[in-house]
Amino acid sequence: MKKVFLPFCALLFSIPFMAQTNVEGFVFEDHNKNNKMDRNEKGISNVAVTNGLDVVLTNKDGKYNLPINDDAIIAVIKPANYKVGVDENNLPQFFYNHKPNGSPKLKYKGVDPTGKLPKSVNFGLIPQQENDAFTALIFGDPQPYTQAEVDFFAKGIVTEVAGIKNVPFGLSLGDLVGNDLALFNPYIKAVKAAGIPWYNLLGNHDLNFDATSNEMADETYEAHFGPANYTFNYGKVHFIILDNVLYPDPRNQKGYWGGFTANQLQFIENDLKLVPKDHLIVLAFHIPLSETEGDSFRDADRDQLFRLLKDFPNTLSLSAHTHIQRQDYFGKKEGWLQEKPHHHYNVGTTSGDWYSGKLNQQGVPVSTMRDGTPKGYAFINFKGNQYNIDYKVAGKPKTYQMEVFAPKVIEKGRSTKSGIYVNFFMGSKNDSLHYRIDQGQWIALEYVEEIDPAYAIDVYEWDLIEELIPGRRSSNPIESKHLWRGKIQTNLEIGEHQVEIKAIDQFGKIHSGGTSYRLENKK
CATH class of the missing domain: 2.60.40 (Immunoglobulin-like)
Structure with missing residues (x-):
């Protein structure tokens, strides 16, 4: 998802004269699950839809209207008690990628030209009963650099959760692969075996490194997974998924830095205006909000994020990236603007210490992390606007803590x-x-x-x-x-x-x- 949306006046000078400047469509109840709005299927009112910056609600007929440019992704924000369809790989299909001319030419292929914007971009939602008590499955950094490491990930992690029951969805916290974006499809195939809808976010090893701007660094990611910034609801929990990798680093145009763009922060602000204050806000991104060593995150962006969250008493943020496991608590000293500290959970990784260590009986590296945390994955258990977390060590009983x-x-x-x-x-x-x-x-x-x-x-x-x-x-x-x-x-x-x-x-x-x-x- 692109993070830059030009104002309307700038669009008049920056794109062809006949280019469309608005997109409209319907959010509807897709009872027959064919992802088409049939004549007998009604629109759904008060559903949020976004272009990655603006967030609007559908009217009484389920219709929305948004500004758009020629490099945008339109996405529906899944409301509670509805689900979005998934493709053959269990990837949620909640977005429409609009790139009439396609992605720029890069080492790894981006989005094919999408052509003229359809007259109506519609989103089908399927009614479902959502329990306020549910569990999400969380993977940190699969990060395979080779097909052999994809196989380690599949054999050592995914097989444990294949066909898992009573878990409505999973989420990987970035570094889906290790620099070789040709491994996106093998990664997708591996995670498909979990058998549940699977969300993803972008990490610093998932980038188009030959891109010359931050706006173009996620082109191949977008082609496989859709927007890099999106939100959805389940029960009384509002999930905000973000790309917090600034590439190239704005300080010296080398490497990357953790942080958010101004438009991302505006998107969060626009999104939160429509979320009840008593709901639990769960933010997920790749790079932790703070690390003990080095200047890994732009402090001003964290401070602005905290200002946007100041009226939400129930929050949790998730990251991976470090290949260790940590619990951090942000209080007033760290810029948090509430009495109750903010909990940030830096999740242990599914690749552990980058697939190192001795081989176990499966022939898979043990890969214990540098802080002594065995590789594994997390279950976040929600009940209303509260939560608790379980960490599951791969290949061990759940009691091994x-x-x-x-x-x-x-x-x-x-x-x-x-x-x-x-x-x-x-x-x-x-x-x-x-x-x-x-x-x-x-x-x-x-x-x-x-x-x-x-x-x-x-x-x-x-x-x-x-x-x-x-x-x-x-x-x-x-x-x-x-x-x-x-x-x-x-x-x-x-x-x-x-x-x-x-x-x-x-x-x-x-x-x-x-x-x-x-x-x-x-x-």
Whole structure:
């Protein structure tokens, strides 16, 4: 979706004289699901339609009218209790791509010429009953660089959720592929196996890198997925999907920067005017709103976004990009304009640490991330305007929510600098974790920002072993933002001692884990 819409007066001078400057059509109930407005199918009033900047509501007959230029995407904003049709690949069809002359010539093909604008651009919606309690499936960064890595993604992730029930849709948070846009179709084919409507957003590895402007950097993405900025409703949740990759970087025309254009922010403002204030606003984009290292996001854009959200008490934002997992909370110090902090969830990735590590029994790289988070995906559970989140580690039971590390054997009675480490994958420093040994007293674990020793051991094994290991060495460990430490008791009896862990997450869910260590006398 293009982010630049010229005012009407500018359009008169910038496009051919006979070019149309408005688009109109109907939003209708598509009872026979043929995506055509038949004579007996009525229009739907008060449905939002957008050109990527302006947002209007249909009238009593279901009709809308919007300004348009020759590089635009018109999209219906799915209301609650309706669904849009999907194509043969389960991609939602809620848009009309209008490029009479097609995309400019780039390395990877964009949109074919669409020709003259139809007299009426109509959108069919199919009535459905939507429960206010529902679950969405979220993938971070599939990011395959080769067909072999597409196969890893399909085999290691998608097969786990193939044919999933009671989940109305899924969403991938960008970096759908790794620079090679010819892999969009293999990626689409892989995700199709989930068997549910699948939304996507654009990441920094999904760009036309030979584009000379930000407006042209999403041409191939648009050809496969439609608009890069769009919104939809489900139950009492309003989803805002955004391209927050500025390319080329406006500071030096090299690389990219996180942020929003002025027109994107105007689109959000126009969109939110039509959303009830008590609904939950879920924003999804690729680059996190803030990172601890580097200048990855334009602060002024985040501040403006927060101003637009100031009257919405229920919000959540999602990102991926970093190939780690984090919970961030924005308060007044960070520019948030409400008393209750804003929760930003940086989701762990389906590619993990870029398909690195040893191969599992399936022949798929284990690919644990640098902060010790195993690769996986998230389920966001909604109930009205509230939510909670579950992280599912690929190839593990859903109860596997932490990795617990302790030395195997320790000398009895001698103090040690070793510790019991708990990597609670969904945790943050606001959480409370406790441990006990041999069913003794519960003791609080200390939150620390260190590397996960369990992950470090796995990585450095590649440097110490004297033979080649199938797979590829993982990235060096970094400080984890969800790590806790406890002291090891050495004044116990000789023998094995059981360690139990209890963690309570931010949603009040209780998780458990454990390990053991052995005490011996030194010989």
